Amino acid sequence: MAIDFEIKFYGVRGTYPVSDKNMIKYGGNTPCVYMKVAGKNFIFDAGTGIIKLGEEVNTKEFDANIFITHMHHDHIQGLSFLKPLFLDENSNIKIYCKNYKEATFESIIKAFLHEPLFPYNIDTSKAKHEFEPIESGDIIEFGDIKVYTIQNNHPDGGLGYKVTYNNKSCCYITDYEVKEENIDELTNFIKGTDILIMDATYNKEEYKEKEGWGHSTWEDVTHIAKDAKVKKLFLFHHKPTRTDRELNEIQKNARKILKNTFCAKEDERVVL
Template sequence: MQVRFWGVRGSIAVSGGAFAATGGNTTCLEIAHEGHRVILDGGTGLQRMGADCIATDGPQLDATLLFSHVHWDHIQGVPFFGPAFHPGSTLRLGGAPGLADALQEQMRAPMFPVGLDALQAQLSFVDVEVSEPLIVGPFTIHAETMSHPNGVLVYRVEAGGHSVVFATDVEHGEQLDPRLLDFAEGADLLVHDAQYTDDEYDAHRGWGHSTWQQAVDVAHLAGVGQLALCHHDPGRTDAQVAAIEALANQQHRGTFAAREGGRVAL
């Protein structure tokens, strides 16, 4: 499996020299295996991914795009996803309850110049059930609910004997959520919300996010291989991200800060 980070920022996209090395686009993760592609979340990073697909393979794309939830920072790339405008593309969308409505709403007049029907690709919506895995090409994809305002799904994507767990926008609260410890058990790569530090968390209780220390604890207790700290706070500078990464890696070897454009081969 080839994993690529196209957006690693939480809440809102940012730009500027202090954020350039980490990247400013919001959440988007690509997982490719044997010519098939699964995309997790359509934050602003999806725009860059689409531009890269077009430059590399042309304007047509066949992919499955699953959403953790429909907060803005996870859907805003969709209206700017180049391959979605090509009639030869096939996109299966799914995951978040109310996804079709949310995608239509964010392109509704007077907030956006064209509607969802401007996307010429063959769009279909797939149901994601917590109780039953979704099979897409070589991928087996499990989903689980976690605590986040308005709800969220975390995903476990398995193919070729490897596994990636994508757990963004999760709030553990005082204790680590046992659902995630079970769900992430033994994963090769865990991509985990790391928006806050322990010190910052008190002022953001109920906002729906984790601390990087909690991400490390989940990785340790679930026995995962690599841990990618993700959904960086929009105010977190490159220097701060690097400092967190160094501390976290001391506590769980194989921990790194997700950076835009970064790749992991499993």
């Protein structure tokens, strides 16, 4: 049977990229998840992981929809080195995110990919590119593929996403702090999904000092995924100081709550 829904992790590390001999197994690039659905390319976040994705597709007529959760550095810092965007006139790149009260996301990206922060100007990039502002609650349709959105609980907000196609689904929700008051909304959004990729930056102990920083604990996320009957959970946005050994331990303990739980790993491919 042809594969019509596949997912690949290009960056799973939160906050800032890391390179360390104790962080080889899970990887050090900041968030980027690729989904190929019914032949269409979807990319979630443009952290440093997107650079490798761009290298892999090289500059060959790459048509992609990039959904960005929010404008924090770790979610856009790879955009500047996305080869098809800057080098290929036959590529088409559409970028989606929410606008901010003070500025459109288009103006933020244009300032980020512009002198003096960057030597080129995104307006001179070769690919056709456009910016599409979206809001929580929007459903973006690509034929039978639908992308649903949810409001993230994070400083300055953000969007979580769910992609559905042919009775299959994958949720990508990162930079989201679980609180008593948003558990019901989150549970409804992820209910029964095949794959949930979810912010699990902290453990319970660490969270005590980080309440309000906009991230969740692996304990909360695993319990919620279990209650929502999620089929497979990937803990994501790993704390930058988290070692491979610590992530192995988290995965082992999380599986006592929900058996099908994995710490997301760079380069891992999942077929639905």
